[in-house]
Amino acid sequence: MFALMQSTRTQSLHLWTDPDTGLKAVVAIHSQHLGPALGGCRYLPYADEQRALSEALQLAQVMSYKAALAGLPFGGGKAVILRNVHVENRAALFEAFGRFVDTLQGRFITAVDSGTSVLDMDCIARATPHVSSTTACGDPSPHAALGVFAGIRATAMARLGSDNFEGLRVAVQGLGNVGYALAEQLHAAGAELLVSDLDPGRVRLAVEQLDAHPVAHDALISTPCDLFAPCGVGPVLNTQNVMTLRCAAVAGAANQQLADLQVADRLETRGILYAPEYVINAGGLIHVALTHRGADPRTITAHLARIPERLTEVFAHAQAEKRSPARVAHWLAERLLYG
Structure with a gap:
């Protein structure tokens, strides 16, 4: 240990x-x-x-x-x-x-x-003040989904040259609080949804409410789509299944989306753009952190709006340096933490 x-x-x-x-x-x-x-x-x-x-x-x-x-x-x-x-x-x-x-x-x-x-x-x-996302603070899931949705827009623009979701095929893996809220936003924007979840009830709900197409949970990764959005419990992609991906980009809400940075290198080699989790799924953390400090909703919304900007900066660094966005994000974070 x-x-x-x-x-x-x-x-x-x-x-x-x-x-x-x-x-x-x-x-x-x-x-x-x-x-x-x-x-x-x-x-x-x-x-x-x-x-x-x-x-x-x-x-x-x-x-x-x-x-x-x-x-x-x-x-x-x-x-x-x-x-x-x-x-x-x-x-x-x-x-x-x-x-x-x-x-x-x-x-x-x-x-x-x-x-x-x-x-x-x-x-x-009841036992400590050192807690957030209580009933008084509010559930961070909606802000987490908003941040990921904005990040997916930036990813689509960087990889596909357009952030228009009309007709875009997005595979959403995991329909928990954040994954389902994200699917709702993608549907409202005109995306065609492919969905999977270990809970069949969540899948049925997405089919009924969002016109989603159900796909077996272990088959979604290899299903053809424009964008794969992992939103469950990670790690999702490893050195084996990453080779079965049939998409242009990976951008989702999950933590630990990649088993290790070698998976990021394989994505880069295959021409699949990866939106680093450290950046794209920060919306929930932003909500928790700022509500704990007593920030107003306007301040939180303004901070969320910076997610696509940061993501675009990471993509630009990665393209200029010819390496994975995941390695760029890792390096930038360590520089901030350790100098």
Whole structure:
């Protein structure tokens, strides 16, 4: 574990248990160079504890890079709660997690993430002020989707020479809160949607409401389209399945879209433009960070509008330097964090 901490430059790793509620939680603080660490709380089942620890460390690094590139005065962190099959009192479990967060004395601020909701954040808030995306702050998913949609426009312009979605075939993998909101915006703009999700009910809803075409979850990556939008839990693309992609660009809401930077190089070799996750999916983080600081909606909207600008800058750097946008974004983030 120390080797993984060193490889990701993680500052600290914190573990907590609460026998009364069954809580087993991890908080990874990657960096506080730009400010207190900010990151969502995941509540998912894990095959083993090692995987939960590894995911917390890797996602904390992602959050640091994302905050740096978004120009936010925060570092990166991530919380993971190991989900049991049976939970007697969910509210008590998240309140216990809030007590854990409070022991970190403001060095880590948590928020909603995969498997958690604003109601869970309300329970955390009973024990600590170091939480955002509560009922009072609002769900960050709409702003996350808005940012990705704006980023897809910039990606389409860079790769296809037009940001007109009319008739554009977009494959959306994952129809959670952000993925579905993104699909709604793409449909309203005239895009033809190909969709998949592990929950068949979400797929049926997209078919009924958005005229989407359902595709088997494991087949969507290789289905011909103009743009592939991964919006589920990553990593989505690896060195094997990236070779089956049949699209012009990859741009979506998921964290950890690529297994590693070698996948980014393969995308570049194949002429598939990749919109780095650190940039395109920063909308949720922007909402969480700025609402926690008391910013008004106008300020948040203005900050969201910078996402396509940053993405266009990354694309320009990548083209000039003849390397993957993912490597450019990685380099820019590390320069901001480490000089």
